[in-house]
Amino acid sequence: MSSHGASFQTLFKQPKSAWAVAFACIVAFMGIGLVDPILPAIAEKLNATPSQVSLLFTSYMVMTGITMLVTGWVSSRIGPKPTLLFGLLAIIVFAFMGGMSNSVTEIVWYRAGWGLGNAFFISTALAVIVSVASGGTAGAIVLYEAAIGLGMSVGPLLGGLLGGISWRGPFFGVSVLMAIAFLAVFVLLNEVPAPKRRSSISDPLRALTHRGLFTLAATALLYNYGFFTLLAFSPFVLHMDEHSLGFVFFFWGVMLAITSVIIAPLLQRKYGSIPTLNMMLFLLAIVLAVMGFGVESQTTLVVAIVIAGAILGIINTVLTTAVMDVAPVERAVASSAYSFVRFSGGAIAPWLAGKLAEWYSPHVPFYAGAVAVIVSILVLAVGKKVLAHVN
Structure with missing residues (x-):
């Protein structure tokens, strides 16, 4: 099956092992959005500024990105299933410790541990789903992105x-x-053979010397800056309670899930991956600019956030598919290399957005996010030749 041949029906024709990992992915990505509605509450209860509270995202993303460099090395030695279980166990422990914390500093450190577990899980999960799911690479990625979308939609609501x-x-x-997900993976996922070749710690960095993979990773870094500016900073300017924020980001996640599974493959088939990315990134930049311009309007922000969810779902699926197509290395190594770079954008954005608001005004973080996304389009344009074979 080609990268665009996955149908919506393929999503439901999966073995139990694929469903087990997909369920764990749902819960793992719930962890990102789950914290979003409580950021203002944490700032109020623990007497912290938005930039300090946003370090919950930054520490999580920094540790996730760095750990990505060693996940392939570990997985190729102990096997994918033990690696998944280790990651899930780490999230269980550090999420619980975060709930027991009494200061923002403690939570930030426990979120870093959470990010470590998340890295071991998500980098291995994509490779495992690709290996056990039906429908080829495209079908597996649709399932993976559907799990991400569902997790990120239900997470804020819960x-x-x-x-x-x-x-x-x-x-x-x-x-x-996560404890439930741990049991599901332990019971339902059969042992997945380790890669025939043991990867080294330097493999992800060497993979980034491939211009096609580096171009897409750099694009993702800049795109994720805009993504996490919206995700981490907008709760502070919406001025809503926890329940209202949960519903706003629930609908954001629903749109993300629908477009990642249904709309993204259609656009890829009709226009191709790179033209679709260019179009969606441009629309995202416009949405972020509108949020900056209308930051005092709660209605404008809510509508823009929901629309952004639809755009983000398409970008996520198309980028992930393109990376799997262009990568000249094993999928696990490609996933680690790509994630290492892209999570850097997610790490920088939350803290810097808070600081830009403190230094200048609440408008500026969204303008900065829009600029970053525009630069990502320029990166794609520069790498056009090395991506010419991507469908």
Whole structure:
């Protein structure tokens, strides 16, 4: 099957092992959005500024990105299933400890541990789903992106509900759900053979010397800057309670899930991956600019966030598919290399967005996000020749 041949029906024709990993992916990505509705509450309860609270995202993303460099090395030695289980166990422990914390500093450090577990899980999960799912690479990526979309849509809703009780609730909620995911993977996923060749720690860095993979990774870094500016900073300017924020980002995630599974493959088939990326990145830049211009309008921000969810779903699926197509190395190594670079954008954005708002005004973080996304389009243009074979 070509990279665009996955149909919507393929999503539901999967073995139980693929469903087990997909369920764990849902819970893993719930962990990103679950914290979103409680950021203002944490800032209020623990007397912290938005930039300080945003370090919850930064520490998580920094540790996730760095750890990506060694996940392939570990997985190729102990096997994919033990690697998945180790990652899930780490998330269970550190999410629980985050809920027990009494200061922002403690939570930031535990979120870093959470990010470590997340790195071992998500980098291995994509490779495992590709190897066990039906429908080829495209079908596996649709399943993976559907899990991401569902997790990121349900996460804020559950975070808002639990956060309405206590800001600690979402942390404990993730810990419990991850324990369920751990059991599902342990019981339902058969042993997945380790790669025939043991990868070295330097393999992901060497993979980035391939211009096609580096171009897409750099594009993702800049795109993720815009993505996480929206995700981490907008709760502070919406001025809503936990429940309302949960519903806003629930609809954002629903749009992300729908477009990643249904719309993205259609656009890829009709226009190709790179033209689709260019079009969607341009639209995302416009949405971020509108959010900057209309930052005082709650209605403008809510509508823009939901529209952005639709755009982000398409970009996520198309970028991931393109990386799997262009990579000259094993999928696990390609995933580690790509994720190492792209999570850097996610790490920088939350903290810098808060600082830009403190230094200048709430408008500036969104303008900066729009500029970063425009630069990502220029990166794609520069790498046009090395991506010419990407469908």
